[in-house]
Amino acid sequence: xxxxxxxxxxxxxxxxxxxxxxxxxxxxxxxxxxxxxxxxxxxxxxxxxxxxxxxxxxxxxxxxxxxxxxxxxxxxxxxxxxxxxxxxxxxxxxxxxxxxxxxxxxxxxxxxxxxxxxxxxxxxxxxxxxxxxxxxxxxxxxxxxxxxxxxxxxxxxxxxxxxxxxxxxxxxxxxxxxxxxxxxxxxxxxxxxxxxxxxxxxxxxxxxxxxxxxxxxxxxxxxxxxxxxxxxxxxxxxxxxxxxxxxxxxxxxxxxxxxxxxxxxxxxxxxxxxxxxxxxxxxxxxxxxxxxxxxxxxxxxxxxxxxxxxxxxxxxxxxxxxxxxxxxxxxxxxxxxxxxxxxxxxxxxxxxxxxxxxxxxxxxxxxxxxxxxxxxxxxxxxxxxxxxxxxxxxxxxxxxxxxxxxxxxxxxxxxxxxxxxxxxxxxxxxxxxxxxxxxxxxxxxxxxxxxxxxxxxxxxxxxxxxxxxxxxxxxxxxxxxxxxxxxxxxxxxxxxxx
Ligand SMILES: [Zn+2]
Numbered sequence: 001x002x003x004x005x006x007x008x009x010x011x012x013x014x015x016x017x018x019x020x021x022x023x024x025x026x027x028x029x030x031x032x033x034x035x036x037x038x039x040x041x042x043x044x045x046x047x048x049x050x051x052x053x054x055x056x057x058x059x060x061x062x063x064x065x066x067x068x069x070x071x072x073x074x075x076x077x078x079x080x081x082x083x084x085x086x087x088x089x090x091x092x093x094x095x096x097x098x099x100x101x102x103x104x105x106x107x108x109x110x111x112x113x114x115x116x117x118x119x120x121x122x123x124x125x126x127x128x129x130x131x132x133x134x135x136x137x138x139x140x141x142x143x144x145x146x147x148x149x150x151x152x153x154x155x156x157x158x159x160x161x162x163x164x165x166x167x168x169x170x171x172x173x174x175x176x177x178x179x180x181x182x183x184x185x186x187x188x189x190x191x192x193x194x195x196x197x198x199x200x201x202x203x204x205x206x207x208x209x210x211x212x213x214x215x216x217x218x219x220x221x222x223x224x225x226x227x228x229x230x231x232x233x234x235x236x237x238x239x240x241x242x243x244x245x246x247x248x249x250x251x252x253x254x255x256x257x258x259x260x261x262x263x264x265x266x267x268x269x270x271x272x273x274x275x276x277x278x279x280x281x282x283x284x285x286x287x288x289x290x291x292x293x294x295x296x297x298x299x300x301x302x303x304x305x306x307x308x309x310x311x312x313x314x315x316x317x318x319x320x321x322x323x324x325x326x327x328x329x330x331x332x333x334x335x336x337x338x339x340x341x342x343x344x345x346x347x348x349x350x351x352x353x354x355x356x357x358x359x360x361x362x363x364x365x366x367x368x369x370x371x372x373x374x375x376x377x378x379x380x381x382x383x384x385x386x387x388x389x390x391x392x393x394x395x396x397x398x399x400x401x402x403x404x405x406x407x408x409x410x411x412x413x414x415x416x417x418x419x420x421x422x423x424x425x426x427x428x429x430x431x432x433x434x435x436x437x438x439x440x441x442x443x444x445x446x447x448x449x450x451x452x453x454x455x456x457x458x459x460x461x462x463x464x465x466x467x468x469x470x471x472x473x474x475x476x477x478x479x480x481x482x483x484x485x486x487x488x489x490x491x492x493x494x495x496x497x498x
Contacts, residue, residue, distance in 0.1 A: 142184040
């Protein structure tokens with residue numbers, strides 16, 4: 001009897017030790033209260049939506065630097081600091097640009113929106129081709145003409161996130177591009193109902209202009225711009241009512257568009273916890289998030305600040321929590337925390353850091369990227385980079401899946417790697433440039449929601465218990481990767497579809 005009791009209690013002790021050994025040591029340092037407190041600061045009105053390349057993004061970066069310092073991370077950016085600055089080339093329509101139809105000046109952005117920039121000085125008759133859906137863009141004669149067509153939703157799938165941000169681009173790709181390729185001198189789209197509904201959101205994007213990494217940092221830039229001969233013609237949008245003036249084919253346009261081009265700063269915030277193993281400490285597990293959101297824009301439901309609490313404050317504060325855990329209990333490998341700048345403008349921070357890493361690129365053993373991890377049901381989540389052709393490391397994927405089982409035990413949606421998925425999200429977040437270099441990479445997310453890219457993506461809408469579970473999952477994965485003897489291998493057959 002006694003013996004049996006003794007055996008039983010030993011067994012309980014042992015099994016509870018085994019269960020505990022799955023918990024990384026710093027787990028209790030990932031606290032809901034910290035996540036909430038940090039997010040209420042970072043995604044507050046104070047940083048005005050952290051638009052890439054603005055003083056607001058830089059202020060938010062400075063705040064992150066101070067958190068890194070307080071946590072005790074080592075500076076791992078450039079010049080012994082936590083920052084890595086880089087420059088964007090920004091092109092924007094100059095305010096003194098003018099557009100007149102039949103001699104009547106149009107007010108920029110209110111009466112007319114310029115969706116494709118090109119330095120232009122032209123006076124020409126407008127050729128009205130009718131509704132886009134009725135035009136055969138492969139045969140119509142448009143050479144050297146200024147073409148007007150009415151937009152149409154026919155054949156366009158708008159069952160996607162952000163239809164108002166994408167509609168004008170979809171229309172251009174389907175109807176504008178072929179006409180420019182056939183030699184049209186300029187395209188005037190007349191808004192249909194859908195384009196009218198999208199006008200405010202779309203115009204905010206057009207106003208901001210276009211961005212690229214600065215040439216010096218970007219050897220492929222000239223090759224890319226050489227490809228886009230169709231990008232040298234102007235494309236503009238007019239309201240639906242313009243049809244009346246244009247449809248009898250007697251109208252003319254006088255357009256003087258001036259494109260201003262200038263450099264614009266952004267920054268990556270980079271901190272490190274040094275590993276404890278004399279050999280493995282020269283290798284790095286890289287946590288990835290992004291600083292920027294969408295700034296101040298058109299009003300939706302009474303607010304104009306696009307706070308980006310979920311996108312991507314949620315991940316940034318989860319990284320701070322992970323940093324606290326690793327700082328207190330360092331792993332064998334070193335851990336890098338990189339919060340990228342200018343993700344929303346085209347993954348510029350991650351493109352820059354992966355091209356100019358502050359540690360040897362071959363020593364980055366894995367990238368754990370997160371994008372929007374604080375919304376939707378508490379019991380479910382998603383991971384990208386988990387199925388071919390986006391899976392580039394089966395090793396890393398198994399560790400992430402095991403970490404999920406041991407901790408949050410989310411029901412996982414793994415459908416987002418499907419190459420026919422309408423969102424194509426794998427190509428829209430910061431793990432991508434690293435994956436392209438063959439570095440094992442995954443992305444954590446709690447998926448999209450109707451407040452995505454609106455002022456309602458705010459701190460009040462975050463599911464904090466969910467956010468804590470996501471932060472735990474990222475920590476458990478990172479802890480495994482950072483301590484395992486062998487670094488995760490890159491799958492031999494990894495090849496992205498585009
Ligand atoms: Zn994002």
